[in-house]
Amino acid sequence: MPNLEEFRQQTRAWLEESCPASMRNPINSDKDQCWGGRNWVFESDEQRLWLECMAERGWTAPQWPKEYGGGGLSREEAKILKQEMARITARRPLESFGIDMLGPALLKFASEEQKQRYIPEIIRGEIRWCQGYSEPNAGSDLASLQMRAEDKGDHYLVNGSKVWTSYADKSDWIFCLVRTDFDAPKHKGISFLLFDMTSPGVSTNPIKLISGKSPFCETVCENVKVPKENLVGELNKGWDIAKYLLTHEREMIGGFGLSRAGTKTLGQMAVSAIGVADGRLAERGIRTDIADFEIDEMAFALTIERVVDEAKAGQGTGAASSLLKLYGTELNKDRNELLMSIGGSEALAWESEGGETQAQHWLRSKGNSIEGGTSEIQLNIIAKRILGMPG
Amino acid sequence: MALVLNEEQQMLRDSAKSFIQESSPVGALRKLRDSGEEWSPELWSGMAEMGWTGIAIPEDFGGLEFGYVGAGIVLEECGRTLAASPLLSSSFVCASLLEAVGNEAQKESLLAAIAGGETVFTLALCEGDRFDPTRIATTAAADGDTYVLNGSKKHVLDGDLANTFIVVARLTGDADSEDGLGLFLVDRDTEGLSVSTTLNADNRRVGNLDFESVRVAANAVIGKPGANGAALARALDIGAALSAAELLGVAQESFERTLDYLKDRKQFGVPVASFQALQHRAAQLFCELELCKSCVLKALQAIDQDSPDRSTLVSMAKAKVAKTSKLAVNEAVQMHAGIGMTDEFDIGFFMKRSAAACQEYGDYYFHSDRFAELGGY
Numbered sequence: 001m002p003n004l005e006e007f008r009q010q011t012r013a014w015l016e017e018s019c020p021a022s023m024r025n026p027i028n029s030d031k032d033q034c035w036g037g038r039n040w041v042f043e044s045d046e047q048r049l050w051l052e053c054m055a056e057r058g059w060t061a062p063q064w065p066k067e068y069g070g071g072g073l074s075r076e077e078a079k080i081l082k083q084e085m086a087r088i089t090a091r092r093p094l095e096s097f098g099i100d101m102l103g104p105a106l107l108k109f110a111s112e113e114q115k116q117r118y119i120p121e122i123i124r125g126e127i128r129w130c131q132g133y134s135e136p137n138a139g140s141d142l143a144s145l146q147m148r149a150e151d152k153g154d155h156y157l158v159n160g161s162k163v164w165t166s167y168a169d170k171s172d173w174i175f176c177l178v179r180t181d182f183d184a185p186k187h188k189g190i191s192f193l194l195f196d197m198t199s200p201g202v203s204t205n206p207i208k209l210i211s212g213k214s215p216f217c218e219t220v221c222e223n224v225k226v227p228k229e230n231l232v233g234e235l236n237k238g239w240d241i242a243k244y245l246l247t248h249e250r251e252m253i254g255g256f257g258l259s260r261a262g263t264k265t266l267g268q269m270a271v272s273a274i275g276v277a278d279g280r281l282a283e284r285g286i287r288t289d290i291a292d293f294e295i296d297e298m299a300f301a302l303t304i305e306r307v308v309d310e311a312k313a314g315q316g317t318g319a320a321s322s323l324l325k326l327y328g329t330e331l332n333k334d335r336n337e338l339l340m341s342i343g344g345s346e347a348l349a350w351e352s353e354g355g356e357t358q359a360q361h362w363l364r365s366k367g368n369s370i371e372g373g374t375s376e377i378q379l380n381i382i383a384k385r386i387l388g389m390p391g
Numbered sequence: 392m393a394l395v396l397n398e399e400q401q402m403l404r405d406s407a408k409s410f411i412q413e414s415s416p417v418g419a420l421r422k423l424r425d426s427g428e429e430w431s432p433e434l435w436s437g438m439a440e441m442g443w444t445g446i447a448i449p450e451d452f453g454g455l456e457f458g459y460v461g462a463g464i465v466l467e468e469c470g471r472t473l474a475a476s477p478l479l480s481s482s483f484v485c486a487s488l489l490e491a492v493g494n495e496a497q498k499e500s501l502l503a504a505i506a507g508g509e510t511v512f513t514l515a516l517c518e519g520d521r522f523d524p525t526r527i528a529t530t531a532a533a534d535g536d537t538y539v540l541n542g543s544k545k546h547v548l549d550g551d552l553a554n555t556f557i558v559v560a561r562l563t564g565d566a567d568s569e570d571g572l573g574l575f576l577v578d579r580d581t582e583g584l585s586v587s588t589t590l591n592a593d594n595r596r597v598g599n600l601d602f603e604s605v606r607v608a609a610n611a612v613i614g615k616p617g618a619n620g621a622a623l624a625r626a627l628d629i630g631a632a633l634s635a636a637e638l639l640g641v642a643q644e645s646f647e648r649t650l651d652y653l654k655d656r657k658q659f660g661v662p663v664a665s666f667q668a669l670q671h672r673a674a675q676l677f678c679e680l681e682l683c684k685s686c687v688l689k690a691l692q693a694i695d696q697d698s699p700d701r702s703t704l705v706s707m708a709k710a711k712v713a714k715t716s717k718l719a720v721n722e723a724v725q726m727h728a729g730i731g732m733t734d735e736f737d738i739g740f741f742m743k744r745s746a747a748a749c750q751e752y753g754d755y756y757f758h759s760d761r762f763a764e765l766g767g768y
Contacts, residue, residue, distance in 0.1 A: 268766075276768075295711050305685070323678050383670035389665065389669075391670075
């Protein structure tokens with residue numbers, strides 16, 4: 001495939017020239033990850049420059065259509081771009097729920113006018129989005145959500161609360177599931193609505209977790225007026241969009257279980273921390289548990305590889321996202337439990353000079369199997385949709 | 392290499408499935424057992440006709456040269472119906488040893504006979520009750536250009552029907568040393584060799600061999616005595632990876648039968664498959680089995696490609712599948728409940744075969760220990 005090789009060479013040359021040196025350093029603090037939006041304060045000119053030059057090519061969203069400002073790349077080209085960015089350890093120019101979650105749904109469900117309006121500003125990182133799904137009384141039973149959007153003629157009047165809205169306090173707009181039919185069965189009265197977080201009546205409160213500070217917020221809407229043109233898709237058909245988005249989210253969270261290339265394995269860390277006796281890790285019980293974990297971790301990574309390869313070969317097994325979400329998050333919890341055991345008393349430290357402590361990571365990991373659909377919900381989905389078990 | 396079966400391999404799977412389900416369904420095992428037999432020579436001839444006995448053997452020596460992914464596909468299907476045959480011992484493990492270190496004359500005569508299913512070889516390795524490929528006390532003493540063997544072997548797979556044993560014996564070193572081992576061809580009726588057999592829970596017989604001054608001629612020595620470590624290690628990896636493939640078939644089939652049963656069986660007026668307590672356990676098991684499929688394919692590809700990670704990947708696969716298969720058959724009997732405990736119902740056969748196959752070429756503990764060792768801890 002000569003075209004792809006040419007693309008690789010051009011991309012490599014362009015990245016070499018365009019990616020500022022500091023944007024190739026590892027991420028060390030929150031400010032190193034650029035989220036964009038109206039209120040974003042760039043940590044450096046280089047961070048701004050990197051976002052601008054990538055956005056100009058549409059490479060913050062490489063596979064989105066060119067007509068909305070996307071990169072218009074094929075799957076193969078996007079993969080090459082990713083590889084070439086990894087080659088020079090380039091940072092992602094923009095972290096964005098607009099790109100990872102809302103955008104794909106807009107491309108599939110929104111009107112032409114909406115696409116023209118919202119997608120370019122997502123690509124350029126001008127508007128920061130947050131997601132309003134869960135509610136205090138709608139967790140696993142998401143479809144029972146109660147936030148109301150009443151039709152008032154020229155606008156919807158929104159009332160209710162959302163929880164677990166990540167970065168709501170820092171976001172410019174929200175995409176939100178609201179109830180628009182109060183009599184229909186629960187899945188059939190939900191709509192997908194967009195609105196500005198500076199609208200009168202919107203307030204946010206950060207949520208502190210067992211692990212400490214978190215990006216999560218509670219978002220309350222009191223008589224918020226939302227223009228009717230902000231409805232995405234058909235009225236009362238929002239659940240279809242929600243399901244589509246949740247599948248995306250599950251796949252993202254599932255990837256958490258994998259260790260990053262180049263980092264030490266748990267076994268190696270344990271050898272440094274605990275030492276060796278008779279040629280084996282001195283703590284035999286932990287050794288067995290680490291082996292068990294690493295076998296599962298390797299098997300899981302291979303399963304992701306197989307799912308991707310099967311999809312390419314047209315042998316898709318389908319509904320793999322629940323399996324990946326379930327297994328990946330449970331593995332990440334196991335990893336953190338083992339890290340606590342390997343570290344011993346030192347792992348209990350609550351304060352550190354920079355970044356989060358192991359104890360905080362460990363506590364935060366407990367949420368992995370809750371957010372984006374609990375492990376129990378994933379088991380329900382597998383049992384019903386894949387295994388065909390009734391009820 | 393993509394982690395999927397290619398078109399040829401998929402075709403092999405389809406033909407293997409239909410052959411084995413036709414000629415050796417689970418009912419065939421029941422018939423053999425009830426008539427006091429352990430294997431079927433007719434099935435073996437059928438396998439040879441299908442080319443399975445030579446599937447991993449090079450074309451030059453009468454095989455199909457289809458590789459170990461192909462061998463795994465065949466054994467997985469055999470696992471699904473619990474079909475007994477010496478394919479793994481003879482056509483895969485022993486053939487790989489002969490191919491790796493046999494001389495030209497041995498390869499030409501013996502590999503061709505194995506490929507055609509005309510003779511059956513098996514490896515006589517372990518001497519204790521646990522799989523331990525270096526704990527070898529059986530000795531081989533040089534005497535001119537011949538060798539004299541003394542010692543004993545236990546749990547020799549297919550020991551009831553093998554015509555020839557490839558005996559691992561010690562030339563030098565302590566009983567636990569990895570070096571100093573030789574490989575010797577010993578025919579079943581050789582003077583000084585006595586063979587008895589034990590019937591196991593899975594209705595297969597293993598051999599117990601006693602060597603009393605068994606003389607081995609120069610042309611029955613395989614490879615260079617004391618320098619076959621790499622070939623033996625590879626053969627045992629082949630054994631472990633393929634045993635994982637068979638076990639995957641056992642576990643998958645027992646899971647699918649259980650799932651069907653849960654949908655069929657009614658209690659409290661509803662199918663028991665509608666109970667969440669069972670749904671979650673079934674879904675969990677499904678996930679574990681999906682991971683097993685990836686492991687087994689990867690391990691077999693690693694053998695075919697001579698990957699430097701071969702042993703790590705093989706140990707990962709055997710450990711993961713052994714653990715999962717144990718879970719699968721335990722869940723199978725529990726979920727079948729009362730009827731699962733009866734001999735009349737087939738599901739118990741899966742539990743018995745699983746327990747035996749888990750141990751062949753190293754059990755979960757052996758392979759998770761080796762995985763850790765290879766990982767540097």
